[in-house]
Amino acid sequence: MSAPLLYPYQQRWLADRTRFKVGMFARQTGKTFTTTLEIVLDCVRAEAAGKRTRWVILSRGERQAREAMEEGVKRHLQALQAAFELVEIDQFEGVQIKALEVTLPGGSRITALPANPDTARGFSSNVFLDEFGFHADSRKIWTALFPVISAGWKLRVVSTPNGKGNKFYELMTDRDPESPWSRHVVDIYQAVADGLPRDIDLLRKGINDPDAWAQEYELNWLDEASAWLSYDLINAVEHDDAGLPERYLNGRTYIGNDIAARNDLWCSWVWERVGDVLWTREIVTLKRASFREQDQTLDALMRRYNPVRLCMDQTGMGEKPVEDAKRRYGDSRVEGVLFTGDAKQHLAHVAKEAFEDRKVRIPSGNEWVRADLHSLRKVTTAAGNIRFDVEGGDGHADRAWAAFLGIYAASPPPTEYAYTPAPGKHSRWDGSFDDDDDDPLAGAKGAW
Secondary structure, three states, rough: OOOOOOOOOHHHHHHHHOOOEEEEEEEOOOOHHHHHHEEEHHHHHHOOOOOOOEEEEEEEOHHHHHHHHHHHEEEHHHHOOOOOOOEEEEEEEEEEEEEEEEEEEOOOOOEEOOOOOOOOOOOOEEEEEOOHHHHHOHOOOOOOOHHHHOOOOOOOEEOOOOOOOOHHHHEEEEEEEOOOOOEEEEEEHHHHHHHOOHHHHHHHHOOHHHHHHHHHOOOOOOOOOEEEEEOHHHHHHEEEOOOOHHEEEEEEEEEEEEEOOOOOOEEEEEEEOOOOOOEEEEEEEEEEOOHHHHHHHHHHHHHHHHHOOOEEOOOOOHHHHHHHHHHOOOOEEEEEEOOOOOHHHHHHHHHHHHHHHHOOOEEOOOHHHHHHHHHHEEEEOOOOOOOEEEEOOOOOOOHOOOOOOHHOOOOOOOOOOOOOOOOOOOOOOOOOOOOOOOOOOOOOOOOO
């Protein structure tokens, strides 16, 4: 039985049959592809020997679980010309959850589903924790999971780093000489040296973020101590359905708008309240856009979502955009926020409380959003004043401040008044603006 052609670092991972194995790999180096190949080969070997085995893949979310099954397990089985049946199930070990399951003729099974403490208990199986550093409640998942594999089952854990406050960090940095864990580390330099076709300089320039490059590609552990929003907080509120305009439910919406014209990003973040949770519906960014293009983009968002409240950065060059927005949309709907030290501290505290209480949902796995949210650091000056800096001093965390402005816009207690939600996506809003009828969002550059 031959495996697909693999790079040396993938061959080393595949050849390691240690019961407990953990790997830290740079982004897009094939860690999930290789581990799902190992799972498939294990099942096929068991079937050839007249036995059967069981694997469960726990991913950070439903989309990632589907990708592991569709792009990994299914693809490998087809390449090996192995017979199998793939079905979607709505319940796993008594837990209501969407999952995909492959069954081989001899009874071996592979199930892929989102990880949480409930799905991580109550079954006996080999387990693959995919992108474990990004799992919400990683410690609770670990506590629930480990007894599952105690009866001789194998455990595979892979991820890129995600700060120091999670169980993956502990697994990778434990230096106990008697540890049963086999560890593999493959940064972008090792992967390219082993033959992976990537242009390192182009990737570094393209990501344009030293922290993101250090974490995602060089596998450095970023210090979480001074981060205003830790990666654990960010992980806990990510959701596959967030950031998708088509998920808009015609509910009450709120928009935060961070202003920029030259090197920084102009960013608008749209939140919709669903119950007591604010869901991200859309994030639009522009760079080096004219004021006219910014106005047209904001007008399109106002038409699409008809928000209850729009909060805008009024600092410096923001004075005129705020004045114009009040004229177009009304003083009662638009609030300009001067980014003084006290104002930024208030915005940051309101937002952090929403993250801690899990009252917000943000797009899952978007590296630009994650980097912006994590980049803010609270600094106390020698004079005892509080300010918020961006890690490394490069950039302004524009997406983060747009998100915070939108959360602040939604923060006052709801007031009872007549409200008409935005129309469905096939309807047109009856309000009027001075701009053209064409929707500039249809061609907006830099969707994130």
